[in-house]
Amino acid sequence: MSTDHDVTRIVRSWLEEGTTVVPDRVLDAVLDQVPAIHQRRLRWPARRFPTVNTTALRIGLIAAVLIVAALVGWRLLPGSISPGGPPAPTAKPTPIPKLNSQGLLPAGRYQVDATLPMKVTVAVPDGWSTDTNWVVIGPNGNQAPNGIAIRFYTVKNLLVHPLTPSAGAISPPVGPSVDDLVKAMVNHRDWTTTGPSPITIDGYVGQVVHVTLPAGTSAATPFYLSGDELGGDVYGWVAGQVFDIYVVDVGGKRLVIDAFHYPGTSAADLAAQQAILDSAQLTPIP
Amino acid sequence: MDTDLVTRAQGGDEGAFASLAVAIGDRLHGVAFRILRDTDLAEDATQQALLNVWQDLPQLRDPARFDAWSYRLLVRACYAEGRKTRRWTPNLRLLPADEPIGADGIDLVAHRDQLERGFRRLSIDHRAVVVLHHYLDMPLDQVAETLGIPAGTVRSRLHHAMRGLRAALDADARPAAKEAAQ
Incomplete structure (x- = not known):
């Protein structure tokens, strides 16, 4: 058994190995592209217009108003013929930003930028943030005693021992359906669950299982709900941490959403979490 | 970092940016390689990070924080490269026959x-924390600032990552120990 000190020394020595010099071709490629790339500048305060001849401005404005009024009146006359021409342009839909940055999120709808087999968007209220590309974190962070967060992923299988990931995944592996995964969670000897209960998210049916992490869970011994190689790399790190795990069938593909909180999380944050879940829009990817 | 150089590049001076x-x-590039463990991916991430540095440099409010800011852009580029492809093929390296001992006497070949x-x-999240802390010697609060995440998350990720690496080392040590016992 290695000590922590041994592991640190070995890892540090190992990290010293390998390349430390960027190839010239990389720098050349960058410097070749720079002249063609415009820098993104901060927005400045609205520019002040210089003083203009106000008489000319008034005449111009009056003329413009008269022309617009005449055109509108002509179109509204009974029996008048539409001037035709191309239809008025419709507003282009604003692209939905992706949850792929880190930090505080302006309120709005975001697309979950994880490697998911379906498109997922959620409406995020003020005060929430994102950590990586598939996590939405509440106003008080994601740590105990009052944090809250939502994560989106897929789960291919569960671990034999959630507190001992090195023991590997259960065999035979969990099947592909919602029922398969929910049964595996509920029947797992190391999982303490309540439910399942039927749910619907954006019209897609699924089930929710509530899990409270057992005594013995800590940052030193996290409880793995899944593992990286199993599709999630998802874990909890506080005994008593509560997970609502939603498993949804989106056009034949399984989506897993874990909405977690702590006993000290406020009712307002829980309501906001529920609102985010209720706002989810799911679109199958053919 | 020379803040005058940063300021000039912020103003659009291409020569200053080249420097x-x-x-x-x-x-x-050294950090990208250590996070991604793939030379080609690391080159792509470095190139993209440098282009992003040029493009977003005017938005850096404090030129003195250039180093941390540039590492943040690099880690984001590594995320993007990691998502783009899952070709985690091992980089094969021919080792000299007499290279069993590391700089501080550790048997690196065995590990x-x-x-x-x-x-x-x-995950890339965990790798980034390990590399910034153990390769660049960044204190954990500086890692948190660089990655824009809470210090508690950094500690948790580092702990999880080191635990995984320790498990990997111990997993291969166990059969040898059993054989030795027999």
Whole structure:
């Protein structure tokens, strides 16, 4: 058994190995592209217009108003013929930003930028943030005693021992359906669950299982709900941490959403979490 | 970092940016390689990070924070490269026959494969924390600031990552120990 000190020394020595010099071709490629790339500048305060001849401005404005009024009146006359021409342009839909940055999120709808087999968007209220590309974190962070967060992923299988990931995944592996995964969670000897209960998210049916992490869970011994190689790399790190795990069938593909909180999380944050879940829009990817 | 150089590059001075790119290129590439464990992916991430540095430099409010800011852009580029492809093929390296001992006397040959496997099982999030802390010697609060995440999350990720690496080392040590016992 290695000590922590041994592991640190070995890892540090190992990290010293390998390349430390960027190839010239990389720098050349960058410097070749720079002249063609415009820098993104901060927005400045609205520019002040210089003083203009106000008489000319008034005449111009009056003329413009008269022309617009005449055109509108002509179109509204009974029996008048539409001037035709191309239809008025419709507003282009604003692209939905992706949850792929880190930090505080302006309120709005975001697309979950994880490697998911379906498109997922959620409406995020003020005060929430994102950590990586598939996590939405509440106003008080994601740590105990009052944090809250939502994560989106897929789960291919569960671990034999959630507190001992090195023991590997259960065999035979969990099947592909919602029922398969929910049964595996509920029947797992190391999982303490309540439910399942039927749910619907954006019209897609699924089930929710509530899990409270057992005594013995800590940052030193996290409880793995899944593992990286199993599709999630998802874990909890506080005994008593509560997970609502939603498993949804989106056009034949399984989506897993874990909405977690702590006993000290406020009712307002829980309501906001529920609102985010209720706002989810799911679109199958053919 | 020379803040005058940063300021001039912020103003659109391409010559100043070229000097910056040369000054930081090696460090960024070294970090990218250690996070991604793939030479081609690391080159792509470094190139993209440098282009992003040029493009977003005017938005950096404090030129004195250039180093941390550039590492943040690099880690984002590594996320993007990691998402773009899952070709985590091992980089094969021919080792000299007389290279069994590391700089501080550690038998790295015995551990290299285990570490490589254990490290590849970690997410990019966890790898970034390990590399910034153990390769660049960044204190944990500076890692948190660089990555824009809470210090508690950094500690948790580092703990999880080191635990995984330790498990990888111990997993290969166990059969040998059993054989020795027999």
